[in-house]
Amino acid sequence: MSTTNYIGKPTSRVDGPAKVTGTATYAAEYQVANMAYGYVVSSPIAKGKITKIHADEVLALPGVVQVFSHENVPSLAWFDRSYKDLVAPGGSPFRALHDAEIKFSQQPVALIVAENFELARYAASVLRIEYQQEDHETSLETQRAKGYEPGAGKTGFQPPPAPRGNPDKAWEEAPHRMEAEYVHGAQHHNPMELFTTTVEWRGEGKITAYDKTQGVYNVQQYLTKIFGLKKDDCRVVNEYMGGGFGAGLRPQYSAFLAVLAALELKRSVRLTLTREQMFSFGHRPHTLQYLKLAANADGTLAALQHHALHETSQFEDYTENVVNWSGMLYQCENVKLGYQIAKLDMYTPLDMRAPGAASGSIGLEIAMDEMAYAAGLDPLEFRLRNYAERDQNVDKPFSSKKLRDCYHQGAAKFGWDKRTQAPGSMRNGDGKLMGWGVGGGVWDATQQKAAAKASITADGKLTVSTATGENGTGTYTIMSQIAAETLGLPIEAVTFKLGDTDLPESPLQGGSWTAASVGSAVQSTCAALGEKIFKLAQKMDDSPLRDAKFEDVEFASGQLRLRADHSQAVVLRDVLQASGEAKLEADSSVMPNMVKQNGYSLHSHNVVFVEVTVDEDLGTVHVTRVLNAVAAGRILNLKTARSQVLGSVVWGIGMALMEETVMDHKFGRYMNHNFAEYHVPVNADIHDIDVLFVEEEDDIVNPLGVKGIGEVGMLGVAAAVANAVFHATGKRVRDLPVMIDKLL
Amino acid sequence: MNPFTYSRATAVADAVRDKASHPDSEYLGGGTNLIDLMKENVARPTHLVGLNKLPLADIETLPDGGLRLGALATNADTAWHDEVKSRYPLLNQAILAGASPQLRNAATNGGNLMQRTRCYYFYDLATPCNKREPGSGCSAIGGYNRVCGILGTSESCIATHPSDMCVALAALAPTVRVSGPNGDRTIAFDDFHRLPGNQPEKDNTLEPGELITGLDLPAKGFEKNFSYLKLRDRSSYAFALVSVAAGLELEGNTITDARLALGGVAHKPWRDQEAENMLKGQPATEDTFRRVAAKVVADAKGHGSNDFKIELAKRAIVRALKQAAEGNQHAADVFLNSNP
Incomplete structure (x- = not known):
């Protein structure tokens, strides 16, 4: 086996083939049964009040399922703290469709849900909303x-x-x-990918939200607090992202609205913002x-x-x-x-x-x-x-x-x-x-706190996972490099999974801290798994590592060997097969070493x-x-x-x-x-x-x-x-x- | 998008008849502008007459030495046509200065003439716009008008025509061939687009139901001394702040014939025939060009964020005429305007 030293090497993206062949799935591409489609109606005025929404006119259109507005949103969480996400500034977070008040131009004022996207868009274009306009101030100079x-x-x-x-x-x-x-x-950030949330209704109040976000845990926390959901009932997934640049740090109103509609209608809903609406949220x-x-x-x-x-x-x-x-x-x-x-x-x-x-x-x-x-x-x-x-x-x-x-x-x-x-x-x-x-x-x-888990099967395939994000920066690749090098495996034997609240918690992908935080967690977790493998290796018949300490060995080129004498080695796959274990697992959570850093x-x-x-x-x-x-x-x-x-x-x-x-x-x-x-x-x-x-x-x-x-x-x-x-x-x-x- | 019906015509007469029988209908060529406008709810036709099966995609030499550009020939096929490259390189350059390869592959010549303005307010239904909704007011006047016009504007509209191709056409002065419910006719290119006046909703002089079938370029193509200069906020895929199409004929250093048209400055491609006449008989010097440039913008009026266009237009005219006089411009081969 050739070298398994990957760290520092100009390694090609492990997710490259999936991206260029169109098999990488983005939030708007998840196909679920019986889906309804949302379309947001945005305010044309910057300040004032909604005085009337002629929802009945578009509800009369065959195929329009519902028009959500402040007039019919269900009772949701009451206090501001429920709407505060992990990176919310001080103040009172915006709540879409909360009341009749208009606080900014392009504010979402209604959500149309229809049997197809085109109909939802058409209904949005004909929905009449009356406003009482007030003087606004938008000039920093003044x-x-x-x-x-x-x-x-x-x-x-x-x-x-x-x-x-x-x-x-x-x-x-x-x-x-x-x-x-x-x-x-x-x-404006203007990532190529529009903000989208595809909410899969899993029955009995359970949902999976495929949401464009730089932090699935942030979105999960936000949604569960607002809608009173249990964490297990609200899975948030984002495996690929067509650019974030910070736009996906906070849960966007698109995620809130899509989940609102799915829970109210008890069916799957997809909501995609328009390019114009990409200029409406920060x-x-x-x-x-x-x-x-x-x-x-x-x-x-x-x-x-x-x-x-x-x-x-x-x-x-x-x-x-x-x-x-x-x-x-x-x-x-x-x-x-x-x-x-x-x-x-x-x-x-x-x-x-x-x-x-x-x-x-x-x-x-x-x-x-x-x-x-x-x-x-x-x-x-x-x-x-x-x-x-x-x-x-x-x-x-x-x-x-x-x-x-x-x-x-x-x-x-x-x-x-x-x-x-x-x-x-x-x-x-x-x-x-x-x-x-x-x-x-x-x-x-x-560096932020991050956790990861790793498992290796008898055939030498390693899976490492944590709920970090990949907004195109190379996270899949560098984490695979770290995992492969830590356990001396070829990078092809590594599968790295991310972007899913079913996985161990990682920080928001931002602040340039992902490599340091998640990388440290991946390294630590793989090392912990390595220690388990080492113990099994010592139990093998005639193990050359029988008397070694863990600090004395290294993982490289598919082997576990003595640092001081590379001839004293066992093949990793042999260890796993000899152990009789179908799968070995480890997990760990890494915090910054404050004492050292202080x-x-x-x-x-x-x-x-x-x-x-x-x-x-x-x-x-x-x-x-x-x-x-x-x-x-x-x-x-x-x-x-x-x-x-x-x-x-x-x-x-x-x-x-x-x-x-x-x-x-x-x-x-x-x-x-x-x-x-x-x-x-x-x-x-x-x-x-x-x-x-x-x-x-x-x-x-x-x-x-x-x-x-x-x-x-x-x-x-x-x-x-x-x-x-x-x-x-x-x-x-x-x-x-x-x-x-x-x-x- | 509004619900609409669609039919596909295979003969010009059928297309004209089909359109006449549907109120609120539009012809659909490449769709690179109309479909966008429909998505933005700026255009809400209830019926579309598909044109792409009409036999209007040819480019052919005319007996008088001119060249006929079919209305349905794509912008790309037109730009890269051998006759266009060799005899009308100004047109080649102007087309390639616009849009993107993907858009030029879909956009048609007829559709290029029918492009609507890129004024921010025209596209945004939240704001009044006389062109979109007659009588609602012009938001660009007193608003953000970087892309708006400085020449031939009116109190009701300061929008510009966004085309590059049409600026070269204005200089080359073809005739526009149209068919309509009342038969066929031709329109001089300079008469095709109009100034806004108090009817900014009308971009051109087509009668209801008329269809562009082609453009007849005269034989004279200014292929030795020409320039298309486009100035914009980035090097590609942006509409012109100011563009200049210049064509000269020279005997020695004396100008014997001249064409000069500007884009990005007016409701129509802005050809200035007085300026052209000023050039004739004059030496092709910077001094001449400066005097002509000053004349072109003498009546120009800025509206705030586009005030700079007056000076920019002047300088662009001088530069384009200099480049044309130097005569070392060629039809573009692959890249355009990417050389710093």
């Missing part, structure tokens, strides 16, 4: 003065650290200073940032202030960590960070890939570029002079931090030394203006080098070259990890140049709610992207030494693009996205 500091209501939210030093005085006294405001608009908030930096004559930072204000709904305090990163990415003794949110008549924003940090790195990293220019320094050199050896926010060392290596190796590979500082001083081979920019960021390396700051870092060309007459920008150097611990799979970072860069380019959901405040409504007008990059926008991993050895973050790479890769990308545009043109765009009109 609500600047109403910003407030939110409480710590949401998991993971950390209010900014207390100020240090005297940033105002230091700023006044420093030789080089800058201050500016930075803005970016709202963005977004990266429109954010205003004010940065005020000063530098000393030697190019060290004298003062740093970063204040952010973003929108939230009237009913929940959505929070994300926007400014905290600015207190730890660079060394600075005089720092003040501020963070506020303001209530608007819209739906609550929602975590979107690198929430907070993606936004905050726009402000910080453009400001750092401006500061570098004001101080007459190369922007990379400026960052090197302000390298943070400790996390000053918490006054702790980093468990590992190879950002300096990222700077040096990235710059060398990109050719940064050929950069000339003056804006407009570089041109490409065709004589077009060319600009090089740099940016970067820092992101949490978190003295350290746990973070991943990156730096992005970007080349743009700009047509100076027409204002068109092309990102011709990107190099993203990432320090995120150990890389489990170079192939899927690289893909993650490639995707992050594409996201960053979109954020920099085109992505923005635009609200018409007259209607309090997003107007470009489709893929024709909400622009994400297409192939023609994407050119060379290079990814460089500077691996870190870190046994403090978690036993696997991984930090997660789903989010760190997009930090600083948008800022680096904007900085490159400045370098090319001398135009400093502080209002992203940088579209044509801003460069004319």
Whole structure:
């Protein structure tokens, strides 16, 4: 048998064949008998009340089964806490069809259920609903003065650290200073797969919900609390996901409505949202940032202030960590960070890939570029002079931090030394203006509690399972790699199962913690199973391992052998067959080692080098070259990890140049709610992207030494693009996205 | 989607008769726009007359040296047709600048002329729109109007025509062949689409029930000196903010004939014949192009979020005319606009 060392190798996706042959089943593809189809009716107004729903008119249509609205929803859980999911912000969660009140445009106001999808959609289009409209407020600009500091209501939210030093005085006294405001608009996640819930009615109040979600346990908890179901009666499944990006962290109203209909009608129901409705349940908030930096004559930072204000709904305090990163990415003794949110008549924003940090790195990293220019320094050199050896926010060392290596190796590979500082001083081979920019960021390396179970059969087939998610990142693959390597099996002998509340509990798939959390659980569980196999191996006749301790043996290439002497080995399958056991099982649950971690700051870092060309007459920008150097611990799979970072860069380019959901405040409504007008990059926008991993050895973050790479890769990308545009043109765009009109 | 009936016509006369006998009916070609509009409940026909069996998919040379484009030839087949590539490369480039390969494979030439605006408000039933619902008001005026027009707008509508192909056609000036209940007729391309005035619900000058059967391109194709320049918010698969179709004939450096049309700026593909006349007899210099560009946008009016289009259009005109004069443009082979 060839090597069974998989960790770190560029292993192809184990779920690839299923995906490209169409056998991977997504939420909308589960076929169940006697299914009814739902279609959501959305509010055209942003604020007011429903005064009349002419449900009778559509109920008269043959094939329309029911029209659900606030007028006929059954009595459900009463208290807000029942509606709070695991990542709910503080406040009062939205309840679909709860009452006549309209809180945001596109609010679900009715659910049509019919014998087929087309009929449900038609009925929704003719359902007459009368509203009493009230004045709404959706403009963050007009609500600047109403910003407030939110409480710590949401998991993971950390209010900014207390100020240090005297940033105002230091700023006044420093030789080089800058201050500016930075803005970016709202963005929507827009995964390709629409939110869908297929609810299978299993009789007697039991259901299985095939739901697009990044956390089946979160959805199960939400549904059971609201509908008063027993956990055993409410199974939630999501084996594949066509993109999540945070959109699937919270249970969506589609899941609530589909289950409501199934329980009321006592039959299976499928509900799929429309693309337009994908703009109705959360977004990266429109954010205003004010940065005020000063530098000393030697190019060290004298003062740093970063204040952010973003929108939230009237009913929940959505929070994300926007400014905290600015207190730890660079060394600075005089720092003040501020963070506020303001209530608007819209739906609550929602975590979107690198929430907070993606936004905050726009402000910080453009400001750092401006500061570098004001101080007459190369922007990379400026960052090197302000390298943070400790996390000053918490006054702790980093468990590992190879950002300096990222700077040096990235710059060398990109050719940064050929950069000339003056804006407009570089041109490409065709004589077009060319600009090089740099940016970067820092992101949490978190581990959550996770459990897994594993079983191996006499034929040497291993099944490992846990209820984590796979939103296209490579979870199936890296978990199979870890399991295969831990037990020395070929990866083909491993089946990894996920996305099912019948499986051991795993955290939500988000926060870049899946590899660390679930990976640790898989490793631990397989090791526990290995110990059982080892004991059986010792009982074999003439076992060469009879006197060995478990620490003395290793699993490799289908064998169990002495580390010190590979000739002393037994074949794994022989052990299982000799044991007479049809199946061996193990399970375990892994918590982060707080004692070990407590003295350290746990973070991943990156730096992005970007080349743009700009047509100076027409204002068109092309990102011709990107190099993203990432320090995120150990890389489990170079192939899927690289893909993650490639995707992050594409996201960053979109954020920099085109992505923005635009609200018409007259209607309090997003107007470009489709893929024709909400622009994400297409192939023609994407050119060379290079990814460089500077691996870190870190046994403090978690036993696997991984930090997660789903989010760190997009930090600083948008800022680096904007900085490159400045370098090319001398135009400093502080209002992203940088579209044509801003460069004319 | 509204319930509707469907019939498939095999002869033009049958199609016209079938449509006339069904109120609230529509012709269906490639369906790349109409089906979307039906899904969005913007269009609610109760009957569709399927056209794809009609014998209108040919592209053939005309006795006068022109080229006839069948109404049912797909945009892709038209763009890649040898005669189009060699003699009307401007048309080739414009078609390929639009939509995606999948859409161009399904979309027909007749349907391309019949595309409706991409104005956000036209598509969103939650907002008033005079084009969708006459008399309800124009939300784009005073609203978010990045995609809207700057030329020939009215107080009731500032929508733009979204086609790329039609901008090249406006420059090439074919005639549109139509059949209707009252027989056959031709319409000059520049007269086909109309300005909104106080009837923005009418995109064109077709009489009720008339069907486009083809387009007759004149012999002159500006195949040596032309440019189609499209500016948009991403490099592909986005509608034009501003596009320019330019064709020049040169003797030495003197312009002897010129065509100039703009997309993304008006309710119709915006051909400016006065500007064309200004170019004739002039040297093909940047100075000339600047004066012409200034003239084209002299009466342009921004509406807030689209104010930038005035300056952008000016610059795009200058660039397109320069590219046309340089004469090193060719029919696209595979990729377009992807070269940074």
